[in-house]
Amino acid sequence: MIEIGFGPQVCGDAAAGAGREWLVTDGLGGYAMGTVAGLRTRRYHGLLVVAGDSPASRRVGLVALDPVLTLPSDARVRLGAHEWASGVVDPAGFELLERFDLVDGLPRWRWRIGETVLERELAMAYGRPAVAVVHRLVAGPPVRLDLAAVCTWRDAHGERRAGGPDPSLEPAADGAVVERAYRLAGPDWHAAGRWWHGVRHRAEADRGLPAEEDLWHAGNFAGTLRRPGDTVGVLAWAGDLDTPPPPAVEVVTAARRRHRAVVAAARPADDVGATLALAADAFVVRTPAGPDVVAGYPWFGAWSRDTMTAYEGLFLTTGRADEGRELLRAYAGTVSEGMLANTADTGRVEYNTVDASLWFLHAVTRHVEATGDADLAAELLPALRAIVDGHLAGTRFGIRVDVDGLLASGAPGTALTWMDARVHGRPVTRRAGKPVEVNALWINGLAGVAGLADRVGGDAGAARAAHGRAVGSFRRRFPAPTGWLYDVVDAPAPAYPRGAAGQDDDSLRPNQLLAWSLPYAPLPADGAAPHAVGAPHAVAALRAVGAALLTPLGLRSLAPDAPEFVGRHRGAPEQRDGAYHQGTVWPWLLGPYADACRRSNVPFDEAFSGIDHHLREFGLGSVSETADGLAPHGATGCPFQAWSVAEVLRARQGG
Template sequence: MSYLKFDKKLMINLEQSLPKEMLRTNQSGAYHCTTIVDCNTRKQHGLLVVPVPELGNSWHVLLSSLDETVYQHGVPFNLALHRYRGGVMSPNGHKYIREFDCENVPRTTYRVGGVILTKEKIFISNENRLLIRYTLVEAHSPTTLRFRPVLAFRDANELCIANNALDQTIPQIDNGVSACLYPGYPTLYMQFSHKPTWTYEPNWYNGFEYVKDLERGVPYSEDLWVPGYFEVPIKKGESIIFSAGLSEVSPRSLARMYEKEIAQRTCRSSFFNCLKNAVKQCYLNDGDSMYLLSGYPWGKILARNTFMALPGATIAINHREDFEKIAATSLKALRHFMATGELDSRINGIDLPDIPLWAIWSLQQYAKAYGREDAAAKYLPEVRDILNFILSQRHPLLKVDSNGMVNTEGTEKPMSWMNASLGGHPIVPRSGLLVEFNALWYNALIFASRLAEGTPDETRFREAAEKMAQPFIATFLNDFGYLYDYVNGTYADPSVRPNMAIAIGLDYSPLDRRQRKSVLDIVTRELLTPKGLRTLSPKSYGYRPSYLGSPEEREMALHNGPARPWLMGFYSDAYLKVFGMSGVSYIDRMLIGFEDEMSNGCIGSLSQLYDANPPFSGRGAISHVTNIAEVLRTLTTLKKFIMD
């Protein structure tokens, strides 16, 4: 099966090709993102988008695009494509595309009369540099390529308007030019492996429109600056490499740099390899520290997403060392918070009440993969400190009740992963006893008691778990056979939500097999879709299946219907615990819905959420680490289950 190859018929049909996006990152924070026809459809798209720490924690679009034109006999054939004011598409370069292939590196093949030209893009690992290789496969007469760099130098979440404040100085460097449009920005170096001719011809190009932002009801039009153009003659069989980076490079090194980088790539020729590449794009190396970004194109480093995604993003792809590096960075931030109450400057939400519980869950997956002894030697002190922090009532947002269960105050501020809010107040005010918090708490205590086997902590943690087992069942299990989502005083929320799937998917649960099956039946009947679990049953009040409309309408829908792929990880765990080997083929069939997504949305990846009703369209962030990681973990769990 060819996963990421698209032919001429699809590429020239903009209704089919424009919704398909591609993403490449350098694992150091920089990325390249656009559509497969190289037409930017959202403000976060760009050829080179980089973090600029001096200007805050956001990404910044430096090079928006590079417009190519093929010249033969003095006749121009413009390969670029943009949407301008009023929905005008120009200059329609997509009509020359014959194929787009993204299995190894993104490669576009153009045919202009007798000219066949390929374009391949690749990021240099851990360096803010993008390389584009142009190869003239076929030509019957002298050919020249013209390149117009389209510059933005703006925050990826803002828009640019024509102004006189920019620095129009364009110094020439070895085989190229450099630019720095505004103070505080790094210099962008644009160079070629062959010596080009540079023509300084500065102009504002006005009225670029981004249709994705238009659909979202946010500002969507901007002006971009083009300082001039390069021209390079090219011969049949010859390749020319363009470099865009934050440092000057020797043009002679570009070909060697390109070949070295491409040799390290894993071909996206299978479902697993697509997800493996996608999850590694969310790695963020920063000196001695290593993080997971929550996703693209507007993700952050979030404590909850990090611990939830960590096992699937590392262990599932056999990257044990990366687990240990990311865990070390995140646990250091958690330890610092527990000791001082201070927040972390890079990892957002380290103070939220369920972070310690998800941290222990991720360490539990490490123990399952590499053995209890190794896990105890490396992480038992961490687990013990986290549980003692909670048991001693030192966590400001998570308290232990007299019956052993944990509670949080979430009426004024969202405390769980269902954190949509309007005006600072939670849309779903989950407060008091939350079902997944208490399930994770019980699971953490039993896991810790087994990790601490032979020590006094073994008995102490086990007794704490046993104390809350019956209260958990009495509090959450209702007469209809499913679990209340949260219980706050005398109010028990009857909404059918997927948090109960987490409760029955954990390794250790107060529920017996019969009770788990009862809950599983409700989840399957009311929440399961081909793209994960709905965040609310269609039978429950307030169901909103589609993530569409104004920002307020989308926020209202966020956790009231749309499906989340990451929840399939816990659903699959629960299904295999209840049905054993007889459930393997069923879960395998359910994964087909995610495999289908490899050629939709952000190709080779999974979106943040999906509409809860057919056709289950992808929405939100185009690549989401928790979704990718949990589907990877499910694939690995399924394989291991079969082998065992």
């Protein structure tokens, strides 16, 4: 894996050190997360964040373990870091950090106080909600170490204030049980029990969200580190409170061993590929219903669009086809009226996308083609046919196949494609009608279903006939006089300010990449298929896309010369949603871009260079959800995003 580490000029700077985040996961949807500086900047940051019945229903438990060293001189040195409502940062232990490293995906800090060097490592016990924190004396004379356990118990999306009941604290062996929800254990525990008022989260303030909370100082652990190599370990865990995890040092060792095995199973092509393979592991989780995918940390749960878009990279590229098979079978069971369930993050199962079902057709096809699993093809073929039949007959939200064989969708107030942001209930990016990537996915899916039916001796007639109609219509309707493809055709009036009769949108967007990138894409790579006079050839269109949309971190969602372009994805929720698909950069689009270029012999070797360096800049070892459309393209959104990692990994490994 690539080396990820920083010295004192990054670690010791509140802005630089707090702008780089680390993540360790438990395989269940829970996590530990924070910053290089140790300063909590998000309400989501904590050492024990526990997933509930679904990955989206997380609760924050242990927030911090603040170290205090007592030196032989009796001087006390506080190594924690908190920002307060006043804007004051106190203590500022990051100023004493000598270095931070991500070692086998696990964070490691080193503080230096003269001749004394203290190291901290952290890991989670895979398969249970448990975290281990180990402090080790690296150099110097004997010192006493006190660790203040700073706690809460609340929804990860909210805050807790001191106005309500104090958190309950019940004695337990070597520690205490907090709120009857999680347990703390370590050496020489002494209960405290008092509120720390007005802790501030600067990243939430920047996002226009509530930025303060109160935290509960539950108590302290303590130990003496007499010689280099001595350790003090603390455990925190939820679930089965009566069964402790292994000792903290063993948890760290086991996590490091498992991470190395995950990388080896992926057979990465290089160190960057190895880093991405380990990053991908964070998103594959085990729920009561089986394997699933967390769309992004720290605030997303499972979304079928993201899961199926990321499927190849997360499961097939990384050697996890057996888990993938189980996941595909489970998702097939959610098909209703020809649609795949999208998410339950909102508290109920929702069927509200036009593309998730089509990505599912793609994922199943790719799985069978990669593994030769004819049994799975035969088992899932009825669900795949139900999707095809549902779209041919028409289903929710106006999703239906038109007389020309193309797939149309749209209903008032809905945003059904992946460009789904809404402000005040209205879609920001108007894409009702026949979106280009939706129809590329529809054509790709029909060909895939027909191929699977042929493989298992099923009836491929309906899918093949629908495919033929759709391909012909796609090649006639989507080429635009501009030299690229329309983003949407046949939009309902009133529709777009530009385009033929106001019904076709010729905005330069990256969605058209799927017309060339998919395995059964509707347009050939060389653009030689018969279509309208003046229609674009692949090379010309890809060069136009690359010139206007390609950035170091991915592709813009809209060309900068468009009147609707928004170059900064910042500010309060309304501002961010307004920019989400109006110029904001999306790293996941590098996958389709690389595929389309590869098939058209358009050079793209340097397209991943910026991402390779990005692995050290924001969500460490991972790829962010989004970035600003304008230079310097600062990363935004979730620091750790599944489809960003998956598509970059897949495309770098050769597609």
